[in-house]
Amino acid sequence: MSHTLSAPQERKGLVRNFNRSTLTWILFLLPALFVYLTFMAGPLFDSLRLSLYTGEGYNPTKYVGFQNYINLFTNPLWREKFINAFTNTCIFFAIHMLVQNTLGLLFANLLSNDFKGRNFFRTIIFAPATLSVLVVGFLWTLILNPQWGAVNKIFMAMHLKQFALPWLGRENLALLVISLTSVWQWVGMPTVMFLAGLMGISDELLEAARIDGASEWDIFWRIKFPLLKPVIGVVTILTFVDNFNAFDVIYAMAGAKGEPAYSTDLLATLFYRTGIAGEHPVGIPDMGMGAAIATMTFAILMTGVLSWLYFSRKQATE
Amino acid sequence: MYKKLFAMLSILALASLILASCGTPATEGPAATEAPAATEAPAATEAPAATEAAPAAEEVTLTLGSWRVDDVAAWEVINAAFHEAYPNITVKFDPTNPPDYNATLRTQLETGTGPDLFFVRSFATGRELFDAGYIASLGDLPGIAESFTEASRSPWATETGEPYAVPIIAVSHGIYYNKDIFAANGIEIPATWEDLMAAAQTLSDAGVIPFANGTKDAWDINEVVMMQFIPSNVGGFDGRMAYLNGDRCFNSEEMVASFQQIKDMQPYLPNGFEAVSYYDAEQLFAQGQAAMMLDGSWSIGAFEKDATDFQWGVFAAPPLAGKDQYIEFHIDAAIGANAASQNLEAAKTFLQWLETKDFAQLLGDNLPGFFPLTNEVPTLSDPIGADFMAFNSAATGVDIRFVWEKLLAAPSGSVDAYTSLNNNVIAVLKDEKTPQEAADAFNADVSAWYEPSAGCKP
Numbered sequence: 001m002s003h004t005l006s007a008p009q010e011r012k013g014l015v016r017n018f019n020r021s022t023l024t025w026i027l028f029l030l031p032a033l034f035v036y037l038t039f040m041a042g043p044l045f046d047s048l049r050l051s052l053y054t055g056e057g058y059n060p061t062k063y064v065g066f067q068n069y070i071n072l073f074t075n076p077l078w079r080e081k082f083i084n085a086f087t088n089t090c091i092f093f094a095i096h097m098l099v100q101n102t103l104g105l106l107f108a109n110l111l112s113n114d115f116k117g118r119n120f121f122r123t124i125i126f127a128p129a130t131l132s133v134l135v136v137g138f139l140w141t142l143i144l145n146p147q148w149g150a151v152n153k154i155f156m157a158m159h160l161k162q163f164a165l166p167w168l169g170r171e172n173l174a175l176l177v178i179s180l181t182s183v184w185q186w187v188g189m190p191t192v193m194f195l196a197g198l199m200g201i202s203d204e205l206l207e208a209a210r211i212d213g214a215s216e217w218d219i220f221w222r223i224k225f226p227l228l229k230p231v232i233g234v235v236t237i238l239t240f241v242d243n244f245n246a247f248d249v250i251y252a253m254a255g256a257k258g259e260p261a262y263s264t265d266l267l268a269t270l271f272y273r274t275g276i277a278g279e280h281p282v283g284i285p286d287m288g289m290g291a292a293i294a295t296m297t298f299a300i301l302m303t304g305v306l307s308w309l310y311f312s313r314k315q316a317t318e
Numbered sequence: 319m320y321k322k323l324f325a326m327l328s329i330l331a332l333a334s335l336i337l338a339s340c341g342t343p344a345t346e347g348p349a350a351t352e353a354p355a356a357t358e359a360p361a362a363t364e365a366p367a368a369t370e371a372a373p374a375a376e377e378v379t380l381t382l383g384s385w386r387v388d389d390v391a392a393w394e395v396i397n398a399a400f401h402e403a404y405p406n407i408t409v410k411f412d413p414t415n416p417p418d419y420n421a422t423l424r425t426q427l428e429t430g431t432g433p434d435l436f437f438v439r440s441f442a443t444g445r446e447l448f449d450a451g452y453i454a455s456l457g458d459l460p461g462i463a464e465s466f467t468e469a470s471r472s473p474w475a476t477e478t479g480e481p482y483a484v485p486i487i488a489v490s491h492g493i494y495y496n497k498d499i500f501a502a503n504g505i506e507i508p509a510t511w512e513d514l515m516a517a518a519q520t521l522s523d524a525g526v527i528p529f530a531n532g533t534k535d536a537w538d539i540n541e542v543v544m545m546q547f548i549p550s551n552v553g554g555f556d557g558r559m560a561y562l563n564g565d566r567c568f569n570s571e572e573m574v575a576s577f578q579q580i581k582d583m584q585p586y587l588p589n590g591f592e593a594v595s596y597y598d599a600e601q602l603f604a605q606g607q608a609a610m611m612l613d614g615s616w617s618i619g620a621f622e623k624d625a626t627d628f629q630w631g632v633f634a635a636p637p638l639a640g641k642d643q644y645i646e647f648h649i650d651a652a653i654g655a656n657a658a659s660q661n662l663e664a665a666k667t668f669l670q671w672l673e674t675k676d677f678a679q680l681l682g683d684n685l686p687g688f689f690p691l692t693n694e695v696p697t698l699s700d701p702i703g704a705d706f707m708a709f710n711s712a713a714t715g716v717d718i719r720f721v722w723e724k725l726l727a728a729p730s731g732s733v734d735a736y737t738s739l740n741n742n743v744i745a746v747l748k749d750e751k752t753p754q755e756a757a758d759a760f761n762a763d764v765s766a767w768y769e770p771s772a773g774c775k776p
Contacts, residue, residue: 059428075731146590147598147607169534169592256417259536260592261741276421280537281736282443282726283420289730 044298051291060288068292082293084262085270086300088175092266093243095179096186101235103183104190105228109220111191112198122195126188133185137252140181144168171263174254178264182249186242190235197231198224230312237308244301247272267297378664379408382653383426383436385419388619392684399680400671407664409435427452427656434659435668438483438652440473440718442727447654448482454657456481459666465673469555470691473723474652483652484672485691486681490615490706491546491646497629499526499609510639511579518586521609528586530608532594533744540740543583543612545719547576549644550637554715562724564770568735569754569761575638577753580746592748600624615706618687622702632702634709645709647716649691728767738763 051068053060072078111122128136143150144167152164167177201224209219247268250258256273257280258265273279275290382393393411401408412433414422420443426432427447438444438453447453456462457480462471466485474483493514495507500517503524508514518528533539551572552558560566588594588602603611604624612635621630637643653672655665671677678690686700689707698704710716725735742756751759758776765774 071731077731077733144593145598146593147588147602152590164590166590166593169532169590169594255535257536259534261744277417278420279734279737280417281439282734283417283439284443284446285421286730 047291047294050287051295052288053291054286054288064288068288069296072289072292072296078289081262081265081270082296085258085265085267088258088264089244089246089266091175092179092182092246093240095176096183096239096243097236099180100183100187101190101232101239103187104235105194107187107191108194108198109224111195122191125191128185129188131185133248134252136181136185137249140184141168141253144177168253169260171260174260175264178249178253181253182246185249190239193231193235194228197228201227233308233312237305240304240308241301244297244304267293267300271297377406377408378661379410380435380659380661380665380668381410381412381433383419383423383433384411384413385416385437386651387413387415389413389685389688392681395684396677396680399676400668403671403676404667407667409668423447427658430658432656432658434656434661434665435653436656438474438654440649440652441722441724444474444483444652444654445476448476452657453482454655454659454662454665456484456654456666456669459484459669461670461673465692467691467693470649473649473718474654483654484669485649485652486672486677487651487685488647488649488689488691489687490689490709491542491612491648492615492632492634492706492709493610493612494603494617494621494630494632495610496603496606496608497631499606499628507633508636510636511582512639514636515582515586518583518610522586527588527602527608528610529583529588530594530599530602530611531583531587532591532596532599533747534593534595534598536740536744538596538599538613539580539743539747540736541719542614544576544580544739544743545721546612546635546646547579548573548720549646549715549717550635550641551576551579552720553642554644554717558717558720558723562770564773567761567771567774568764569757569774573760574753574757577742577746577756579638580743581753584747584749587747615687615689615703618700618702618706622686632705634713642714643712645713645716646719647689647710648718648722650688725764725768732767733763735760735764735768 050060052065053062054064054068055062072082107121107125111118111125142148144152146152146164146166146169151167155161155164165173168174205223205227206219209223214222245268246266250264250266250269251272254260254264256269256277258269271290271293274293275285275287277283278285382397384393386393390411390413397409397411419437420439423432423436424447427450432452438447444453448455459481462481462484470485470488471479471481474485475481499521500506503517503520503526505517505520508517521528531539531543549557552561552566552570553572557566557572561568561570566572588599588608594602599608599611600613600617600620601624602608603613604621606625606628634643634645653669655662655669659665673692675692675694675696678692678694679696681688681690682696682698682703683700686698686703687706689698689703690696695707698707721735721739728734738760742751742760745751745759746753746756761771761774762776765771765776
């Protein structure tokens with residue numbers, strides 16, 4: 001007869017039924033959950049809501065349904081801006097994948113060997129990643145300056161005047177040059193991750209392969225590379241997320257407008273101009289449209305990450 | 319398991335990264351911008367609340383918001399002089415970085431933390447704040463109509479002439495030139511565009527960069543170069559009105575001529591001008607590597623500091639032969655009062671003081687290159703500043719920047735005149751468009767939405 005039990009006994013029973021470990025688990029989660037909901041999930045959903053509103057300034061109050069999205073894809077100017085930014089972001093990502101991650105793999109492979117000065121090289125490869133993006137952007141802008149930059153001075157000294165170009169002023173060059181600057185800064189990240197992956201490969205495997213007479217080339221492609229696949233997946237997805245959110249390096253080297261002539265405009269700079277800063281010289285933002293662009297970026301990232309998750313899980317179960 | 323966890327984490331992280339930035343600006347904004355004010359002068363932002371219940375004669379502190387971060391010292395002098403005249407009112411200058419100014423001010427006003435007084439941008443940007451009720455009407459401010467011309471007041475007044483800000487500053491534009499280089503090459507100040515081009519050729523042959531200007535930052539080629547050429551070509555204010563009324567199309571021969579001047583300049587710009595920024599250009603001139611730079615009067619201070627190795631001066635961009643000289647004299651800033659300020663009366667006292675000759679003299683002396691707009695023009699102590707002012711009296715007329723009035727307010731999804739002009743000027747410099755094609759593209763962009771020009775649609 002439960003009603004005759006004393007209060008402490010009753011509570012004890014409840015706790016036991018609930019499963020003590022689950023309760024503790026939830027208690028420990030609560031502070032983090034609170035922070036997450038207030039500062040991440042809350043703004044996220046608020047932003048989704050905001051994309052359905054319009055109005056000038058910072059408190060769009062007029063509900064317009066999906067009109068911002070309809071405008072983004074049917075108005076020729078908005079569509080052109082969005083597609084341009086999307087294409088540029090894809091190119092930015094492709095250059096990072098091709099150059100940064102390939103170099104990272106190469107450096108990791110070299111650094112996994114024992115040789116003199118290994119720590120020195122590991123340090124200088126990683127060093128730029130510890131600098132501020134704005135500092136790196138500013139330094140490279142100076143190095144690439146057409147009048148007094150070191151790059152063009154070197155070309156002039158070598159009598160290669162045709163290579164002394166306005167690197168950041170040509171539409172067909174600027175995005176490539178800025179991407180390579182970013183690659184220069186961040187190449188240490190995939191290097192470190194690949195290196196950790198290579199260190200995790202058992203020496204016995206490599207030794208067995210060598211005894212069987214496999215060349216270094218074969219060892220790389222047939223043993224190291226397949227075993228690195230999970231790390232490659234992680235590096236790819238990290239590069240994808242970082243690049244589709246990239247803003248700072250463009251802002252530092254080409255300004256918020258993605259100069260010259262929007263050729264370096266990424267999704268994030270387009271979002272910033274539309275939703276936060278407004279276009280010079282008026283500077284009145286359209287927050288609803290900005291939120292719509294942010295939501296589209298979110299959708300692109302979500303699709304990318306979820307499909308990676310799906311394929312990697314499928315691969316794991318096979 | 320690791321992968322799954324990682325994927326979850328990355329989804330959450332990326333979601334917060336992109337979306338957090340635009341989710342709650344109304345709450346984030348003021349906190350961020352208030353922080354410096356709170357550390358510098360805790361009293362400044364809280365003053366209105368504190369004095370609310372106090373008697374009127376009590377000390378009042380007003381904050382003055384501005385985008386002129388470089389002018390703190392000058393405004394401290396000006397505000398000290400005001401405090402001397404009105405000992406119970408203290409004005410605290412509290413500027414914000416220019417690119418963030420509009421956004422920050424808007425956030426402050428919407429959350430009720432705006433400054434008591436603030437710099438108001440001309441035309442559409444300022445008007446929008448007035449229409450939203452954030453700026454107090456100055457219809458009852460004594461003396462405003464008598465102290466300023468209608469042309470000076472109209473950028474901050476409604477169609478019925480109701481003013482909402484007191485105009486304080488105009489900027490002029492011209493060509494800074496290196497007197498030593500000009501003398502060494504036997505060049506006189508050119509009277510016509512053709513003379514200027516001949517001089518540029520002489521300099522180029524002598525191995526000097528004729529013009530320091532570049533296009534990396536985009537805005538300067540538009541505001542200090544192209545819009546300096548347009549007034550002389552179209553015929554100043556009256557000519558501009560012909561475009562605004564729809565009597566002239568934006569690809570008229572006058573506009574093509576302006577684009578042609580841009581094209582004429584192209585061979586005389588620095589190597590790699592596409593990647594030369596505004597700051598680079600000023601350095602090229604200040605280091606004596608370039609003979610001339612088209613720039614605004616606001617740079618007087620920078621050149622007086624940096625260009626000390628040679629003699630330099632200014633002249634107005636000469637018109638094409640046979641055209642009259644008009645000056646790009648841009649009415650740039652006004653000060654308005656926060657409609658929600660607890661100290662509106664004190665704020666209006668300050669605004670009224672801005673109409674006096676005392677203020678005009680202080681402004682002219684402390685901020686060389688920024689010209690007071692009062693009807694009674696004081697004598698300027700800075701010689702280059704005085705030279706800029708002399709352009710106005712020597713010219714047939716003056717006018718503001720071509721696209722500022724009405725042409726900036728493009729509806730969402732169309733190209734405003736500023737952006738279109740900027741893109742087309744750069745396209746001409748990069749040989750992507752001929753002057754005629756650029757003018758046609760400019761006309762197509764603007765007439766697509768600017769109703770008086772509907773008849774100009776291609």
